[in-house]
Amino acid sequence: MEKLIIEPTANSPLIVLDPEMRNFEFSGESRPENVRKFYLPVLEWLEAYTASQESLQDDQRTSGLQCQFNFEYFNSTSAKYILDIFKSLNALHLLGLDLKIKWLYEEDDEDMLEVGQEMSRMSKLTFEYIIS
Amino acid sequence: MENKKAIIDFEGSISFETMEKLLNQLKSARQFNALRKPVRKRVYGTVVESIDNIFKYSAPVQGKVQILKRPPQIQVKEQEGKFIVSAGNLIQNDQVDDLRFKLNRINKMDDKALKLLYEEVINKEASDRDRGAGLGLITMALRTDENIRYHFDPAGPVHSYFTMHITIKE
Numbered sequence: 001m002e003k004l005i006i007e008p009t010a011n012s013p014l015i016v017l018d019p020e021m022r023n024f025e026f027s028g029e030s031r032p033e034n035v036r037k038f039y040l041p042v043l044e045w046l047e048a049y050t051a052s053q054e055s056l057q058d059d060q061r062t063s064g065l066q067c068q069f070n071f072e073y074f075n076s077t078s079a080k081y082i083l084d085i086f087k088s089l090n091a092l093h094l095l096g097l098d099l100k101i102k103w104l105y106e107e108d109d110e111d112m113l114e115v116g117q118e119m120s121r122m123s124k125l126t127f128e129y130i131i132s
Numbered sequence: 133m134e135n136k137k138a139i140i141d142f143e144g145s146i147s148f149e150t151m152e153k154l155l156n157q158l159k160s161a162r163q164f165n166a167l168r169k170p171v172r173k174r175v176y177g178t179v180v181e182s183i184d185n186i187f188k189y190s191a192p193v194q195g196k197v198q199i200l201k202r203p204p205q206i207q208v209k210e211q212e213g214k215f216i217v218s219a220g221n222l223i224q225n226d227q228v229d230d231l232r233f234k235l236n237r238i239n240k241m242d243d244k245a246l247k248l249l250y251e252e253v254i255n256k257e258a259s260d261r262d263r264g265a266g267l268g269l270i271t272m273a274l275r276t277d278e279n280i281r282y283h284f285d286p287a288g289p290v291h292s293y294f295t296m297h298i299t300i301k302e
Binding site: 031079080083106108109110111112 | 148152168169173176177180181184251254255267268270271275
């Protein structure tokens, strides 16, 4: 499947979904003018990727997928879509894909750490928390 | 008691471009940059959510006279070691009860209850999201140690002017 790369702007994050490199990455600030329009292609890509993995035999599925979330800031509307991304990742996890989810936060940014913990709990995925 | 000059004191029509300019103004302010990073991010996030809230609840444009009379406003000022973000905008009277209900509800909640409400609201379907289910208000409430202060001033038969103040400790 073709990789998806969305370049960052002052108000939207860098997004890299590259299955060949086994690398998913989200970083920067997220408060785009139209949050739904921004995240819809990402969610559609993940849905298509899940369908493509579903059609494979267990031993042919991608393994060791690195998913890195390094947000500087995201607004509450973005938070809803970011949770949807984690729910999509959970669908991949349930297919048996080995996901390594890293949630990066600055050393004293307890708010960002706490949001990560909430996202982990709500999506039922295990995160590794890393000080950036 | 020391009352410093406002970092942002804007009154007028607010577009996404205006928001970008106001956020740049905030980011270049000396008082803002002197804050510890977590506090800086709380102030920044509160300004973003306050402006988003204006976008969500602003009454539709119905005439230039009315708009010039009560334009939206956003202010960020430092007062006695606290940062106060104030936002105001004209809303339709039929939105007052809903907004008052949401604000009263979150002001009565402790952090645990707010987190439960956050989870309930963030998991709502997309159709509910677009109407503005109040996640921004809950997020702001989680980032402040004080209640969100607010009031509604009557502004004619159809509208009220809604103002809210969020305080963030340094």
